[in-house]
Amino acid sequence: FDEAIIGVAERIGQSAVVAYDTTKLVEVLSRTMSVDEAYEYFEFNILGAYVGERTPMFVTTTFKQ
DSSP: OGGGEEEEEOOTTSOOEEEEEHHHHHHHHTTSSOHHHHHHHIIIIIITOOOSTTOOEEEOSSOOO
């Protein structure tokens, strides 16, 4: 999902993590499934996953219509 990276998110006392643009990430997923399926997949399998202290953050800059 490298093309959906928008930067690095940081907080005092915590490791810096990759920040992804949610809309761009769903666009990437929708290349192989419908947009609705991509949102569902994102919410359940990516947004809902905890992969340790380096779990990425997701920024929503536009909303699904």
